[in-house]
Amino acid sequence: MSGxxxxxxxxxxxxxxxxxxxxxxxxxxxxxLALARAxxxxxxxxxxxxxxxxxxxxxxxxxxxxDDIVPGWWDEVPVERWIVRRSTMMMxxxxxxxxxFRTDAWGSAPYNGMTTLxxxxxxxxxxxxxxxxxxxxxSTVATGLVRDxxxxxxxxxxxxxxxxxxxxxxxACDGVNSFLAKEAGLLARAEASHHTLGVKEVLDLPPxxxxxxxxxxxxxxxxxxxLGCTREIPGGGFLYTNADSVSIGVVVSLPELAASGVRPExxxxxxxxxxSIAPLLRGASLREYAAHLIPEGGYDTMPALAADGLLIAxxxxxxxxxxxxxxxGVNFAIGSGYAAGRATDRALSRGDCSAAGLASYRADxxxxxxxxxxxxxxKAPSLVLSERVQQHYPGLLCDLAEGMFTVxxxxxxxxxxxxxxxxxxxxxxxxxxxxxxxxxxxxxxx
Amino acid sequence: MSTTAPGAGRWDGISFEERxxxxxxxxxxxxxxxxxxxxxxxxxxxxxxxxxxADLFAPTADGGILFNYEECFECGTCYMxxxxxxxLTWTYPDGGHGVVFHHG
Numbered sequence: 001m002s003g004x005x006x007x008x009x010x011x012x013x014x015x016x017x018x019x020x021x022x023x024x025x026x027x028x029x030x031x032x033l034a035l036a037r038a039x040x041x042x043x044x045x046x047x048x049x050x051x052x053x054x055x056x057x058x059x060x061x062x063x064x065x066x067d068d069i070v071p072g073w074w075d076e077v078p079v080e081r082w083i084v085r086r087s088t089m090m091m092x093x094x095x096x097x098x099x100x101f102r103t104d105a106w107g108s109a110p111y112n113g114m115t116t117l118x119x120x121x122x123x124x125x126x127x128x129x130x131x132x133x134x135x136x137x138x139s140t141v142a143t144g145l146v147r148d149x150x151x152x153x154x155x156x157x158x159x160x161x162x163x164x165x166x167x168x169x170x171x172a173c174d175g176v177n178s179f180l181a182k183e184a185g186l187l188a189r190a191e192a193s194h195h196t197l198g199v200k201e202v203l204d205l206p207p208x209x210x211x212x213x214x215x216x217x218x219x220x221x222x223x224x225x226x227l228g229c230t231r232e233i234p235g236g237g238f239l240y241t242n243a244d245s246v247s248i249g250v251v252v253s254l255p256e257l258a259a260s261g262v263r264p265e266x267x268x269x270x271x272x273x274x275x276s277i278a279p280l281l282r283g284a285s286l287r288e289y290a291a292h293l294i295p296e297g298g299y300d301t302m303p304a305l306a307a308d309g310l311l312i313a314x315x316x317x318x319x320x321x322x323x324x325x326x327x328x329g330v331n332f333a334i335g336s337g338y339a340a341g342r343a344t345d346r347a348l349s350r351g352d353c354s355a356a357g358l359a360s361y362r363a364d365x366x367x368x369x370x371x372x373x374x375x376x377x378x379k380a381p382s383l384v385l386s387e388r389v390q391q392h393y394p395g396l397l398c399d400l401a402e403g404m405f406t407v408x409x410x411x412x413x414x415x416x417x418x419x420x421x422x423x424x425x426x427x428x429x430x431x432x433x434x435x436x437x438x439x440x441x442x443x444x445x446x
Numbered sequence: 447m448s449t450t451a452p453g454a455g456r457w458d459g460i461s462f463e464e465r466x467x468x469x470x471x472x473x474x475x476x477x478x479x480x481x482x483x484x485x486x487x488x489x490x491x492x493x494x495x496x497x498x499x500a501d502l503f504a505p506t507a508d509g510g511i512l513f514n515y516e517e518c519f520e521c522g523t524c525y526m527x528x529x530x531x532x533x534l535t536w537t538y539p540d541g542g543h544g545v546v547f548h549h550g
Contacts, residue, residue, distance in 0.1 A: 049472070049542045054520060056550035118550040139542025159541050177522040179538070192526040199499050202549040245549070258493035258527040265465065265499070286460060288468045288549040291499035291519040293526070 027314025027337030028173030034341025052122030081221025153309035194297035200249030228394025474543030
C-alpha cells in the first residue's frame with residue numbers, strides 16, 4: 001500500500017477485504033487466524049513495527065485456550081519458563097505470609113501457564129494468521145471507522161496516505177484505549193475508575209541465579225502475586241521468572257494513584273526493597289521499564305460487543321480477568337478474538353453483518369469461559385480492591401501468623417480465637433466483618 | 447540491592463533518565479499529545495503530573511502544564527485521569543513510531 005500511487009485528490013483506491021482486524025495482539029491475531037482458516041480475505045492492521053511492540057503484561061499466558069486453535073502449541077510457542085510454582089504473598093513493610101504451591105503436573109505437556117515476552121508471543125500467534133493466509137499490515141494506524149449511508153461500519157481509515165480498508169465487518173482488537181470502540185459509542189471516552197495502571201521492570205538475572213533463588217530447574221518458572229505492597233493505593237504486585245530475567249511490578253487503581261501523589265516507579269522500588277523480595281533480586285539490573293493500562297472493571301463494566309459491521313474483542317472489550325486469585329488476560333483475548341473471527345465468518349455466509357447478524361459472537365462467549373468466568377467472578381474486583389482487603393487484611397494475617405508462630409515461653413500460647421480477636425482489633429477489624437468478608441469471598445470464589 | 451533513595455526522581459539507585467533510557471522510542475515528527483495549557487491553569491488536581499509513568503507532564507510557575515511526547519508509553523493514563531474536558535487530546539503516534547517494547 002505504501003507503494004500505491006495516489007492521484008493527489010481522492011487518495012488511493014480502498015482495498016477490499018472480507019474482514020478488517022485492527023490490532024495484531026492475541027485477540028486480533030486469533031480473529032485473523034479464524035477468518036483466514038475459513039478462507040476469508042482478512043487484513044490484520046498493526047500500528048507498531050511488529051506484533052507485540054505496543055504490548056505489556058505481567059505476565060503469564062495460560063495456554064489451555066490454544067489446545068483447539070494450535071494443537072501441540074507447546075512444542076513451538078516462544079516460552080520463557082513453564083510455571084510450576086504459584087505463590088500468593090501478603091506483606092507489610094517488615095513481614096510476609098505466603099501460600100506457595102508447586103506441582104510437577106504443570107512442568108510437562110500439556111502444561112498450565114508460561115512466562116513469555118509479548119514481542120515473541122504476539123509475533124508467533126500473528127505468524128499463525130499470516131501462515132493461514134491473513135495479510136499483516138504493520139506500522140499502520142487505523143485512524144477511524146468508515147461508515148456507509150446507513151451508519152453501518154464498512155471499513156477503517158488508515159494513516160498510510162489516508163488509504164481506506166473496506167470490509168463488511170471490522171473487528172476492533174485495538175486494546176485498552178480502543179479508539180474504534182469509543183468512536184462507535186461502545187466504550188466511554190475515559191473512565192479512569194474502570195482501569196488500573198500496571199508498571200513493570202524487567203531485570204536481568206542469570207538463569208542459574210533464578211534457579212537457585214526461586215528453587216526451580218531449568219525451564220521451570222514461578223509466579224508470585226502480592227497483596228499489601230502498594231501503600232494506600234488499591235492494587236497489588238507481581239514477580240515472574242523469565243528465562244534470564246525477572247518481571248516485577250505493581251498494578252494500581254488509576255484514580256487512586258492520581259489522587260495519591262505517589263509516583264508509580266516509587267511503588268516498584270518499595271517492592272524491590274522489601275526484605276522478602278530484595279534477596280531474590282540481588283545484583284539484578286534494569287533491562288526495560290514499561291507501563292500499560294488494564295481494563296479491570298469486570299463483567300459489569302463490559303461494553304456492548306457488537307454494532308452493525310463491528311465486533312470488539314480482547315482488552316478493547318474489557319476482557320481482562322483481574323479477580324485477585326486469578327489474573328488472566330491473554331487467554332481471554334485469544335478466546336474472544338477467535339470467537340469474533342468465527343462469528344464474522346458465519347455472518348458473512350448468511351449475508352447479514354448487522355449487530356443482529358453478529359450476535360452469535362456474544363452467545364458463543366457466554367457459553368464458554370470468556371464470559372462465563374467473568375460473569376461468575378463479577379463481584380471479585382470490588383472485593384479485592386476493597387479497603388479491608390487492601391489496607392487491613394495483609395497486616396492482620398501477617399500479625400496472626402507472627403502471633404501463632406512466636407514462642408512466648410514462659411507465657412502460655414494464646415488460644416486461636418483470642419489471638420484472632422486481639423489482632424483484628426489492632427487492625428480496626430471486627431470479627432463480624434472478618435466473617436462477613438470470608439463469606440463474601442466464598443460466595444464469589446467458591 | 448541498593449536502598450531506596452527518595453528525592454530528585456531517584457529511586458532504587460537509578461535516575462529517572464536512566465530508567466527511561468532502557469526503553470526504545472522511535473520518535474515521530476508529529477506530537478500525538480496536545481495540551482491546552484489555558485484549560486490546565488484552572489485545574490486544581492493536575493493528576494497527570496504524578497500519575498504519568500513516563501513523567502512527561504510538569505507544572506509551570508503560572509499554573510499551566512509543560513509536557514513532551516517523545517518518551518511516551520502510550521498507556522493513556524494522562525487522558526484518563528484528566529478532569530478538564532478539552533485540556534488534553536491524545537491519539538496514537540503515527541504508524542511505526544512511538545514506543546517499542548522488547549520485553550513487554
